Amino acid sequence: MRTWPDPFQHFEHWYAEAQRCDGLDVPAMALATATPEARPSLRIVYFKGLVAGAFSFYTNYTSRKGRELAANSNAALLFYWQPLERQIRIEGTVQKLSREASQRYFASRALAKQISASISDQSSVIPSYQNLQQRFTQAQTEHTGDSLPCPPHWGGYAMTPGCFEFYISDENRLNERVYYECNGGGGWQIKYLSP
Ligand SMILES: Cc1cc2nc3c(=O)[nH]c(=O)nc-3n(C[C@H](O)[C@H](O)[C@H](O)COP(=O)(O)O)c2cc1C
Structure with missing residues (x-):
């Protein structure tokens, strides 16, 4: 596997190659979080x-x-x-994006998606899916303008990586794994991991 001194360059090369591949949902990434008691949860979000x-x-x-x-x-x-x-694995810490960045991105979204985000108390229990659809239709009739303001409960996050692992499968399971670790001074150390 080709390596770069900086894992962001490695990521960008691989990302561009994935974008040239048909039928891939390239920006879909699994995001793992955990409670302070280390109970994990996992879901897909868009990069x-x-x-x-x-x-x-x-x-x-x-x-x-x-x-x-x-x-x-x-x-x-x-x-x-x-x-x-x-596959690419990345670990790090997450901070909220600025309110301005969230508002800018929210404003770029289609009105229907803005309405969905505004009416959804994401991850809460709802009476039924039909109930949610009714609230969406009701909100559509109430908001006839071009755009909605970004709700305070909605916005962006960004993860600052501390390490990356780039992995390529091998038909004999002699899979290739390259690990970049942040050395704290802004540089990266490359290690090779056993499959
Ligand atoms: C392909 C795909 C892309 C998704 N993108 C996002 C996203 O960008 N943001 C988001 O909040 N949920 C997204 N979801 C929904 C999440 O997987 C998840 O259901 C939702 O965020 C609630 O997760 P939580 O209850 O763990 O917070 C996406 C789901 C799929 C399948």
Whole structure:
């Protein structure tokens, strides 16, 4: 596997190669969070770009992941691109993006998605899916303008990585694993892991 002195360059090369591959949902990444008692939870979110060296995504701050991140900022990300037989694991700490960045991104979304985000108390128990659809339809009739303001419960996060692992499957299971660890001084140390 080709390596770079900086794992962000490695990530960007692999990401661009995945984008050239048909039928892949390239930005879909698994996000693992955990309670302070180390009870983990995992879900897919969309990667929305690197912001000052951190992996950004958007969600509801009062969702399960939002509550877990408020109590424990440690998290992990995973990209898996099956046709390329590649995965990337990233571990680090997560901070909220600025209110301005969240508002800017929210404003770029279609009105229907803004309405969904505004009416959804993500991860809470609801009476039924039909009830949610009715609230969505009701909100659509009430909001005839172009855009809604970004709700206070919604916004972005960004994960600052402390380590990356780049993995390529091998047909004999002699899988190749390259691990980059932040050395604290802004540099990265490369290690090779046994499959
Ligand atoms: C392909 C895909 C992309 C998703 N992207 C997002 C996203 O960007 N933000 C988000 O909040 N949820 C996204 N979801 C939904 C999450 O997986 C999850 O159901 C939701 O965020 C609630 O998670 P929580 O209860 O653990 O907080 C996505 C789901 C899929 C399958």
